Amino acid sequence: xxxxxxxxxxxxxxxxxxxxxxxxxxxxxxxxxxxxxxxxxxxxxxxxxxxxxxxxxxxxxxxxxxxxxxxxxxxxxxxxxxxxxxxxxxxxxxxxxxxxxxxxxxxxxxxxxxxxxxxxxxxxxxxxxxxxxxxxxxxxxxxxxxxxxxxxxxxxxxxxxxxxxxxxxxxxxxxxxxxxxxxxxxxxxxxxxxxxxxxxxxxxxxxxxxxxxxxxxxxxxxxxxxxxxxxxxxxxxxxxxxxxxxxxxxxxxxxxxxxxxxxxxxxxxxxxxxxxxxxxxxxxxxxxxxxxxxxxxxxxxxxxxxxxxxxxxxxxxxxxxxxxxxxxxxxxxxxxxxxxxxxxxxxxxxxxxxxxxxxxxxxxxxxxxxxxxxxxxxxxxxx
Amino acid sequence: xxxxxxxxxxxxxxxxxxxxxxxxxxxxxxxxxxxxxxxxxxxxxxxxxxxxxxxxxxxxxxxxxxxxxxxxxxxxxxxxxxxxxxxxxxxxxxxxxxxxxxxxxxxxxxxxxxxxxxxxxxxxxxxxxxxxxxxxxxxxxxxxxxxxxxxxxxxxxxxxxxxxxxxxxxxxxxxxxxxxxxxxxxxxxxxxxxxxxxxxxxxxxxxxxxxxxxxxxxxxxxxxxxxxxxxxxxxxxxxxxxxxxxxxxxxx
Numbered sequence: 001x002x003x004x005x006x007x008x009x010x011x012x013x014x015x016x017x018x019x020x021x022x023x024x025x026x027x028x029x030x031x032x033x034x035x036x037x038x039x040x041x042x043x044x045x046x047x048x049x050x051x052x053x054x055x056x057x058x059x060x061x062x063x064x065x066x067x068x069x070x071x072x073x074x075x076x077x078x079x080x081x082x083x084x085x086x087x088x089x090x091x092x093x094x095x096x097x098x099x100x101x102x103x104x105x106x107x108x109x110x111x112x113x114x115x116x117x118x119x120x121x122x123x124x125x126x127x128x129x130x131x132x133x134x135x136x137x138x139x140x141x142x143x144x145x146x147x148x149x150x151x152x153x154x155x156x157x158x159x160x161x162x163x164x165x166x167x168x169x170x171x172x173x174x175x176x177x178x179x180x181x182x183x184x185x186x187x188x189x190x191x192x193x194x195x196x197x198x199x200x201x202x203x204x205x206x207x208x209x210x211x212x213x214x215x216x217x218x219x220x221x222x223x224x225x226x227x228x229x230x231x232x233x234x235x236x237x238x239x240x241x242x243x244x245x246x247x248x249x250x251x252x253x254x255x256x257x258x259x260x261x262x263x264x265x266x267x268x269x270x271x272x273x274x275x276x277x278x279x280x281x282x283x284x285x286x287x288x289x290x291x292x293x294x295x296x297x298x299x300x301x302x303x304x305x306x307x308x309x310x311x312x313x314x315x316x317x318x319x320x321x322x323x324x325x326x327x328x329x330x331x332x333x334x335x336x337x338x339x340x341x342x343x344x345x346x347x348x349x350x351x352x353x354x355x356x357x358x359x360x361x362x363x364x365x366x367x368x369x370x371x372x373x374x375x376x377x378x379x380x381x382x383x
Numbered sequence: 384x385x386x387x388x389x390x391x392x393x394x395x396x397x398x399x400x401x402x403x404x405x406x407x408x409x410x411x412x413x414x415x416x417x418x419x420x421x422x423x424x425x426x427x428x429x430x431x432x433x434x435x436x437x438x439x440x441x442x443x444x445x446x447x448x449x450x451x452x453x454x455x456x457x458x459x460x461x462x463x464x465x466x467x468x469x470x471x472x473x474x475x476x477x478x479x480x481x482x483x484x485x486x487x488x489x490x491x492x493x494x495x496x497x498x499x500x501x502x503x504x505x506x507x508x509x510x511x512x513x514x515x516x517x518x519x520x521x522x523x524x525x526x527x528x529x530x531x532x533x534x535x536x537x538x539x540x541x542x543x544x545x546x547x548x549x550x551x552x553x554x555x556x557x558x559x560x561x562x563x564x565x566x567x568x569x570x571x572x573x574x575x576x577x578x579x580x581x582x583x584x585x586x587x588x589x590x591x592x593x594x595x596x597x598x599x600x601x602x603x604x605x606x607x608x609x610x611x612x613x614x615x616x617x618x619x620x621x622x623x624x625x626x627x628x629x630x631x632x633x634x635x
Contacts, residue, residue, distance in 0.1 A: 034467050060466045065492040069459035072452065076431070076463025079450060080471070084463070102453055224448045224464060225471045227426040229393065231443050233451035242395070242443055243451075 003166070005195045006031065009057055012194040019157040019183040020045035020087075022190050023113055024053060026161030027085055029196050032111070033059035034084035036073035038066055038092060041125045042181040043115035046087040067092035071099040071112065078108045079232060081223035083165055087113035089181075091122060093132055094139070100174050101140030102234045104258060107172035107210065107219070109201055111164045114176060115184040118339075118364035127364030128181040130288055131340040136176050137317045143255055145262035147269055148176040148317035150287040154188045160314070166199040167269060172218050173262060178316055180339070182289040182366050210254070211239020217261030262318055271314040272323045276302060277330060280309030282379045284335045285324065285348055287313040290367050294337055297373045306380045313344070321351045328352040333379050335359055337367050388415045391425060393446040400439055404591070404599025406558040406584030407505055411440045413561055414476065414503065417568035428472045429464055433457035433486060436512045437478035437505035437584075455485030458493040461500050472501070472572065479506040479520040479581075483539055487519070494548035494577045501571045502579045504541060507586035515589030526593040541581045546634050552578035553634040557610045558585070559603055560630060570635065583610065583628065 008029050017025070024046050027035075035050040047063070054061040060077070064070040070086045077084040088096065093114045103110050114136070118129035136148045147167050149160040161177050168175035204220035209230065212219040219239070222228040231241030236251045244250040262269070275298060277283060286294035291312045298310045311327050313320055327334065334352070336345035337359040345358035359375060361367050401407050418425070430441035434454035442451035448471075452460045457477045465473040475482075482490050482504050493500060509527060510516040517527040517534050520541065524533040546553045552574045556564040564582065571578040585591065585602035596602045606628075613631035616624060 034463065036463060062462070062466060064459065064462070065488050068456060069462070069489055069492070072456040072459035073463030073466070075452075076450065076460035077467040078463075080429075080464045080467040082463075082467045084467075098453055099456065224429050224450075225427060225468055228448070229425075229446055230448045230450075231393070232449065233442060234453060235451070 003197045003199045006198045008192055008194060008196055010192055012192050015190045015192060016187060017154060017190050018045060018185055018187050019151070019154045019179060020115065020185065021049050022154045022157040023087070023161045023177065023179065024049035025192070026158035027111065027165065028053050028057060030162040030165035031083045031198055032085050032165060033057070034074065034077040034082035035059070035086065036062050036064050036070040036077070037086045037088070038064055038070050040089045040092045042117055042184050043087045043089045043113065045184070046113060046115070067095040068099060071096040071110070074110045075099060075103050075108050078110050079224055079230070083109070083169065085111035085113070087115065089115050089117045090119040090132055093135065097135070097139040100146065101142060101144060103174040104140070104144035104146060105234055106232055107221070107258065108174070109168040109172055109221070110174050111161065111168055112174060112176050113161065114178055116178065116180040118362065124364040126181070128289065128366055129339050129362065129364065130178070130180050130290070131343070131362070133178060133316055133340065133343040136178055143259060145259050146174050146176055146317055147171070147262065148178050148315070150178050150313060150316050151183055152288055152291045152312070153183070154186055154190050157183060158190055158192070162196060166197070169201045170199045170218070171261060171265065172201065172221055178288070180288050208239035210237055210241055216265060217257050266318045269315060269318060270320045270323070272320050273312040273314060274309065275312070276309035277311065277327065279307055280331055281307045282333045282335070282376065283309045283311060283327060283331045284337060284372070284376070285311045285313065285327070285344070286337055287316060287344065290337050290339060293367055293369050294372055297369050297376060301373060301376055301380070306376070308376055308380065316344070319347055324348055324351040328354045333357065335372070335375055335379070337372050339367065388412055388419065391415045391418065391446055393443050396444050399444065401436065402588040404585065404587040404602065405436070406507065406586070407437055407440055409558040409561070410503070410505055410582055410584055411444060413558070413564050414440070414568055417565050417572060420565070421569055421572055423472065423572060427470065428474065431457045431461040431464065431473060431475045433477040433481035435478040435481050435510070436507070437476060438481065440476045440505060455481055456489065457481065458486060458489040458500065458502070462493060462498055465498055465500055469499070473499070474501040474503065476503045476505065479504055479508065479541070480510050480518045483541055483544070484519040490545065491548040494545045494550040494579070497549055497551055497576045499575050500577055501574070502577070503568070503571070504579065504581050505584045506541065506581050507584045507590060508538070509586055509590040511586050511589045515593065525590070542579070542633050545579045549577070550579045550634065551576035554632040555581040555583070555628070555630045557583035557606045557628070557630060559606045560610060563630070567632065
């Protein structure tokens, strides 16, 4: 399987857009030609732009009756051959969980953008939060894997949505873009290149769509209407798709493979960025909008001579465990600022020997630089 | 099932999974006969189903593309397939609980949009696979595993429901009316727009045995006795109609 270079359907150059608008452009550039969605703040601008753009590029748009229907239509369209997506926020993301499990188990490529708001429940619909990080990994029942990316800028709403499609097609897995309200509604410059690299799912006539001996663990995926007589089911199935609901070996093998194909390709999937970590004594681990604030503080403290650095998680799932372990060899103390009650901080603790200090804020506002710098200064004095 | 229909059955599939006396096997054959009479190309057919006994009618048996989805969501998945590849003939075969209860919202919205989906609702008036619980289609007074004293609520008239929601072909037949049912399925296959057949199918295992119709032939006899054509119903009093099930084409 190889990638190809596609001409970008949006004029190359610099554009001033919101994060949500940029995400829609990233999807179009990736080759997304099907969108089904349901209105929800703060993600609706993605749907509105897709409604316009898909008409322009000859794709299919439909506003469904709810979020369950939206993700289900996306999965149906994906089996009909489409690169397909939906976007939502907390309450809608909750409703989609069963179908996300279906997509993971039937190995259906699809992209879901969650523009996170302050939960739980209806919470603060127009305010920011990042409380869906654990839900992204564990939201549906049973053992499965997804890929989840975390954009921190308008540029990355474009880049990571595009990458989400590529990863989704390459590994036949639902891929989530875990944005937040602050990034979705932020406006800044977006640079569009003339061409982008896109990946397409591999296809093989007469192949077994749910089993492979290939090293990457990803079977070829045929589509409807090509005489392949596809047999797709969310029940446990063998390599050809036949239901095997009481065969322990088939179940163990299938569950094992859909997890392994992501975990063993982790090094190709996971992306991180590090800042000043070569000589840092203390550090922050941050993602999403909070990583912007965190980097701003780190830069300021560096000017004051404080040896602080930052690890930014561009990928949240599979979790960048190696990078966190590596960081543990360099620093003794890490601050994890998050707009939730420590969802990523707890995950960090699994992989490190250093002291992890969570900075949690769940008031519907972004974390302010002072809040982070105050804590970092305190650590710097102590160490 | 007659040998002539075997060419539409997926190689490797043997006996059907249905209980003795279940009507779903009859319906499985009648759909294939309609497909055969119209010489439909199975390579261009996608069969979508939800969860439950009826969802197993197409999956894995039919030798076309089959999509066995989640409970209640068959119509939403089918909408995605049809909209992206309109050249495919997309048929949804699922149960009454799946389509009208957990999937009820998708049902009325798919009908409202009048998307070209061919919906066959195998209606056994009960949740069969899970052990015979009351459904949104169970007749008032019927005993089920969750209504030991009899169902206190009225059932849906699915034909009225989808017709009101905008379906452009609506019919009801019982598996005891095979010729009419084949003709109706043929009309559905040729119809452009949302089409729906409420197919009454006996479930002696879960419904019959709790409602004094233990033996399969008793349930079949009961359906034959109760099902009357719309034309026949016109002269009858409300009292005469109380026990009857009106069949026919209501919108075409």
